[in-house]
Amino acid sequence: MAVVTYRDALNQALREEMQRDPDVFLMGEEVGVYQGAYKVSRGLLEEFGPMRVVDTPITELGFAGVGVGAAMVGLRPVIEFMTWNFALLAIDQLVNSAAKMRYMSAGQIGVPAVFRGPGGAALQLAAQHSQAFESFYAHIPGLKVVTPATPADAKGLLKSAIRDDDPVVFMEGEMLYNLKGEVPDGEHVVPLGRADVKRAGRDVTIVCHSKTVAVALKAAETLAKEEVDAEVLDLRTIRPLDTAALLESVAKTHRCVVAEEGWPFAGVGAQVVDTIQREAFDELDAPVLRVTGADVPMPYNKQLERAAKVDAPKVVAAARSVLYRD
Amino acid sequence: MAGTAVPRTRTRRRGLDPALKDEYRAWLRQMLLIRRFEEKAGEAYSLGKIGGFCHLYIGQEAVAVGSLAALRPDDYITCSYREHGHALARGISSRAVMAELFGKAAGCSGGKGGSMHLFDASLGFLGGHGIVGAHIPLSTGMAFAIKYRNTDQVAVCYFGEAAVNNGAFHEALNMAALWKLPAIYICENNRYGMGTALERASAIYDISERACSYDMANEVVDGQDVLVMHAAMERAVERARNDKHPTLLEVRTYRFMGHSMSDPIHGHYRTREEVEDQRKRDPIAVWSQRLIEEGFLDEAGVKALDQEVVEEVNDAYQFAEEAPDPEPSELYTDVYANP
Amino acid sequence: MTTKVVMEALSPTMEEGRLVEWKKGEGEPVAVGDVLAEVETDKAVMELVARTGGTLLKQVVPAGATVPVSELVALIGEPGESVDNGKPARAQEQGTQPAPGRNQPTSMPPAPEPSPRAASGSAGASGPAVKPTAGQAAPSTPAAAATPAGAAAGRIKASPLARRIAAERGIDLTAVSGSGPEGRVVLRDLEGAAAAETPAGGRSPAASAAPAAAPAAAAAPVAPRIVVPPSDGAPYTDVPLTQLRKTIARRLVQSIGPxxxxxxxxxxxxxxxxxxxxxxxxxxxxxxxxxxxxxxxxxxxxxxxxxxxxxxxxxxxxxxxxxxxxxxxxxxxxxxxxxxxxxxxxxxxxxxxxxxxxxxxxxxxxxxxxxxxxxxxxxxxxxxxxxxxxxxxxxxxxxxxxxxxxxxxxxxxxxxxxxxxxxxxxxxxxxxxxxxxxxxxxxxxxxxxxxxxxxxxxxx
Incomplete structure (x- = not known):
């Protein structure tokens, strides 16, 4: 197995899918000549030409709509948002157009498009550039929301997303692009809607996704020193949520902490907690706790930013609490 | 091709082509069908058989009929939420459209879309869309797909004049011109965005001039004359299909009814006199008069056509009323292709 | 300015007092500290003293009346000040709380807050960690202060899992002492309880020690191992309950009463x-x-x-x-x-x-x-x-x-x-x-x- 970065894993997925299916094309700001704002599309313009690697004006609403329209007539666009912060300008196209077309037309018209780009906070980018919007999109029936945490998942999930006949919101992490990891050689497809146990454990389940997976793994190491055996469950896909995996893990550990980068109110964790309390009520030995980003716009100051972000000590503290160890 | 290179076409009188007699007749029939259909829909709405919003097309019939007549079956069409007329003119049966308004399973959108969301994929009729302006980029995307596949289809988008102040309009037209897409944007300028007159919302009153920003071909069209509409559309289609060049058509028309069924015909924003004045150029009267004048039809022929569509509409009404509701299980279908 | 005189809590357990006798008549001048009336509490006859000076304007309740604590009994103000049926227009309340020290024996320092979490989660029953806390500043009330599960309003606090397991194993939750927040019974408490019922199956030190002391007073041939810590100058030492102690307490209360x-x-x-x-x-x-x-x-x-x-x-x-x-x-x-x-x-x-x-x-x-x-x-x-x-x-x-x-x-x-x-x-x-x-x-x-x-x- 080759060790590649998350960025290159995504690049591989794009390249392989564009080679496999001529209907797949990439569109977005700086994806072509510039080779991608984060170099995810490096080399694709040269290989596939400007009709399939399309640089757009800075018009998120416009090119998101173009993607939806192209998908409505059968193409498989991959629409890159430079970041999901900018995609707010296009949210109408995702929510009102992409998510609803199949339903409004009683199944006649689908939107097999992927909307992808980095989400969440990087470092000191301040309020407008440091937002995790998973729960916005996961709220919408008709959309799928995918949040890979590792290079292998990034590649496998992007390939699945491109092949999927529904609109997929694919959220990457700017801080993850340089993450290295083993990626299986050859055809590697990870199905949507399947969570993954990144670390097996008996005592407490830490539910996480995207960047919080690394945080949870680090927290699990700390907990291990306290003889707490934490299970790290990477949701990978927020919608559809892998309820079965969630319940299986909680039935094993009886305790659960949900870590997410986004804000607490109506966040992904809220849905996870709801699912657990409804479906696994009799398995719980403690209330499920959530660890989220602070309920504030992201500050610029480094110390304040650190305080606002989810980190391993916060996850460890929550885990101790659900274990009644604090 | 510069924006000013295309001659502006006003309501010039053109001669009729006897070879097209059946087509002319068909246009009149379609316009009559739309008129009677919308009248019936208004009646059904007031009886509570149609719910939600219901935006009638009465007064604008020549636009849909004249323009759609210039298209091929494989072209793509997107509309705003005032799209009953386009759906009928494109060929969706009056039964399927009325059943959709009634929310019935036999509706063209299975009862899930309603008045604002009529679809028929087999006819390339890709929806009525409910967010002002938001469907314009979709049409650009369809045009992009046509270019991507290198076919000679065109993508046509209908919207009202209020949408041109919307960012989506600019973004979509800019990209269409930038990428030279086979797109036709038909702005049905009925002079009011709901209750706001064009002059109160737009810094430029001639919407066609907006095309200059994108170096896009444009025309101002008399939307009350189906023949003129059709001719302008033929030119736009030619540009798109053959030259891969988009067009903005500003079609001057008028809605004889309120914005929606919950809006009075006059309201505070326009006078009864204005409406009465505009009614003098009722597109159906204009066209039937023309056909009579030129000997393609007589009064009795027009009446017979009218009687025919009234019967069709009555049949559609009865069909819609008797059609079953969607199965309760339909609630959860069509959300995802692969849930 | 009129001051209200209310029935004060003159004993720690007093909820109402009988006004035995007025010592000051209406219109009489009153100095701070003067005895206004004698009040019979649940334990003794006490003195109700004036906390403000002036003139006793009104005896709101007659001698012999029983008055709940903090209810109005008299009004003190300026001579001639009008009172409207015992409800002056402007009145300040004479402290409704007894003065510090009056509701508690002065020889005892205020009870410190529970020592936080000293025994929480500790399985060892012997040699409890003793932390003399008397006289120290009380830490904030710990979230995990254990209280008897059945203490509050008869509702047993137990995690859903504990309830299910208890039902499966036939364990009476009321007999289990909860170690979770606010006495919540959680799985580990149940493991102790289950072991107590089957001594051979004891799984933790706490559980295996439980049977010896649990059921009856009589059977205990061994010398008691209670080691009371020596005084460090404070009048007493608080020792948090060990799990064993909690289990004993819970089960016995269940058996014979509070x-x-x-x-x-x-x-x-x-x-x-x-x-x-x-x-x-x-x-x-x-x-x-x-x-x-x-x-x-x-x-x-x-x-x-x-x-x-x-x-x-x-x-x-x-x-x-x-x-x-x-x-x-x-x-x-x-x-x-x-x-x-x-x-x-x-x-x-x-x-x-x-x-x-x-x-x-x-x-x-x-x-x-x-x-x-x-x-x-x-x-x-x-x-x-x-x-x-x-x-x-x-x-x-x-x-x-x-x-x-x-x-x-x-x-x-x-x-x-x-x-x-x-x-x-x-x-x-x-x-x-x-x-x-x-x-x-x-x-x-x-x-x-x-x-x-x-x-x-x-x-x-």
Whole structure:
């Protein structure tokens, strides 16, 4: 197995899918000549030409709509948002157009498009550039929301997303692009809607996704020193949520902490907690706790930013609490 | 091709082509069908058989009929939420459209879309869309797909004049011109965005001039004359299909009814006199008069056509009323292709 | 400006007071500290004093009326100030809270907050981590302060998992002490409980230790292992409950009531005590020493040797007192009161006798202050003078032990190999089993008996 970065894993997925299916094309700001704002599309313009690697004006609403329209007539666009912060300008196209077309037309018209780009906070980018919007999109029936945490998942999930006949919101992490990891050689497809146990454990389940997976793994190491055996469950896909995996893990550990980068109110964790309390009520030995980003716009100051972000000590503290160890 | 290179076409009188007699007749029939259909829909709405919003097309019939007549079956069409007329003119049966308004399973959108969301994929009729302006980029995307596949289809988008102040309009037209897409944007300028007159919302009153920003071909069209509409559309289609060049058509028309069924015909924003004045150029009267004048039809022929569509509409009404509701299980279908 | 005078809480347990007699009449000038009225509380007749000066404008309630605490009883203001039916236009409330110290014996420092989490999650039953907290600043109330699961309004707090497992294993949740937040029963508590029912299956040290102490008071041949920490100068040490202690407490409460009491009886040969008392009598001066005084002294001395019996039950911990304050039950006209002889162990028999006489007399005339009848650490109740052979006394919480003293009676007993008539007295100790186990109480009684049978030990 080759060790590649998350960025290159995504690049591989794009390249392989564009080679496999001529209907797949990439569109977005700086994806072509510039080779991608984060170099995810490096080399694709040269290989596939400007009709399939399309640089757009800075018009998120416009090119998101173009993607939806192209998908409505059968193409498989991959629409890159430079970041999901900018995609707010296009949210109408995702929510009102992409998510609803199949339903409004009683199944006649689908939107097999992927909307992808980095989400969440990087470092000191301040309020407008440091937002995790998973729960916005996961709220919408008709959309799928995918949040890979590792290079292998990034590649496998992007390939699945491109092949999927529904609109997929694919959220990457700017801080993850340089993450290295083993990626299986050859055809590697990870199905949507399947969570993954990144670390097996008996005592407490830490539910996480995207960047919080690394945080949870680090927290699990700390907990291990306290003889707490934490299970790290990477949701990978927020919608559809892998309820079965969630319940299986909680039935094993009886305790659960949900870590997410986004804000607490109506966040992904809220849905996870709801699912657990409804479906696994009799398995719980403690209330499920959530660890989220602070309920504030992201500050610029480094110390304040650190305080606002989810980190391993916060996850460890929550885990101790659900274990009644604090 | 510069924006000013295309001659502006006003309501010039053109001669009729006897070879097209059946087509002319068909246009009149379609316009009559739309008129009677919308009248019936208004009646059904007031009886509570149609719910939600219901935006009638009465007064604008020549636009849909004249323009759609210039298209091929494989072209793509997107509309705003005032799209009953386009759906009928494109060929969706009056039964399927009325059943959709009634929310019935036999509706063209299975009862899930309603008045604002009529679809028929087999006819390339890709929806009525409910967010002002938001469907314009979709049409650009369809045009992009046509270019991507290198076919000679065109993508046509209908919207009202209020949408041109919307960012989506600019973004979509800019990209269409930038990428030279086979797109036709038909702005049905009925002079009011709901209750706001064009002059109160737009810094430029001639919407066609907006095309200059994108170096896009444009025309101002008399939307009350189906023949003129059709001719302008033929030119736009030619540009798109053959030259891969988009067009903005500003079609001057008028809605004889309120914005929606919950809006009075006059309201505070326009006078009864204005409406009465505009009614003098009722597109159906204009066209039937023309056909009579030129000997393609007589009064009795027009009446017979009218009687025919009234019967069709009555049949559609009865069909819609008797059609079953969607199965309760339909609630959860069509959300995802692969849930 | 008119000041409201309200019924004050003049005893720690007082909820209402009967206004016995007004000491100031309407229109009379009043200085701060003046006695306005006498109020009969649930324990004694107390004085209601003025906390502001002026003129007593109105007696809002008549003498003889019973008034709930903090209700209006009088108005003080400027002479001639108008009062509208006892509701002045502008009135400031005279403090509704009693002054600090008045609701608590002054000899006791304020009770510290529970020591946080010292025993929470600790499986080891022996050698509990002792943290003297008396006099220290109280930490914020810990989230995990364990309380009996069934204590609050009868609802058992248990995690869903604990409920399911308990149902599956047939464990009665009311008998399980919860270690989670607010006493929530969680899985690990259940594991202990399950083990307690099947000793062989014990899985944790706490669980395996539980059966020995749990079911009954009698069976405990081993010497008690309660190690009361030495005093570091504070009057007592709070020891958080161990899991074992919690389990014992919970199960016993379930069995027998809020205070799981058991009784130990012994019979004491009082010949020597009798002689000693006769000898003291001949001294002539000072107060007359009663047998009860001797018993009080002996009890105090025995408690010094058995501090495990000198304790309070405090719900989430046991307060082991380093000071010994023996309460003595005194029958009064319409009830019972237990004045306290402070530092009983440090006082001579003569001092005890004098103090006991004074307290008893004032108790009967209902002139005791709350400080004088609260704060005891152990009680003695004597019905010997009423010809009772033996009886069981009811524990006076938060104390955990009370000694019931019967009459001294001539009995034929085996003595030095012969049947002889001896003066004998039966003592029955009531023990709160949550704190005092059978053997612990028995050892105390054994020492007490030895002391009474050889009074010299009292001065040894």
């Amino acid at each position: 205070i799981p009491t058991f009784y130990l009886t012994t019979e004491v040969d009082m010949e020597r005590a009798w002689d000693a008392r006769e000898a003291l009598k001949t001294l002539g001066d000072g107060p007359k020493v009663s047998f009860n005084d001797i018993i009080l002294k002996a009890v105090a001395s025995a408690l010094r040797q058995h501090p495990a019996c000198n304790a309070w039950w405090q719900d989430d911990r046991i307060r082991y007192w380093h000071e010994i304050h023996v309460s003595m039950a005194v029958a009064i006209e319409d009830g019972l009161i237990t004045p306290v002889i402070r530092h009983t162990d440090r006082k001579s028999l003569r001092e005890i006798a004098a103090e006991a006489q004074d307290l008893a007399a004032r108790a009967r005339s209902r002139r005791l202050t709350p400080e004088e009848y609260t704060g005891g650490t152990f009680s003695v109740s004597n019905l010997g003078m009423l010809d009772i052979d033996e009886f069981t006394a009811v524990i006076n919480p938060p104390e955990t032990g009370i000694l019931a003293v019967g009459r001294i009676v001539d009995k034929p007993v085996a003595h030095d190999g012969q049947v002889a008539l001896r003066r004998r007295m039966r003592l029955t100790m009531s023990c709160d089993h949550r704190v005092i186990d059978g053997a612990t109480g028995a050892q105390f009684l054994k020492t007490l008996k030895a002391m009474l049978e050889n009074p010299l030990v009292l001065v040894w």
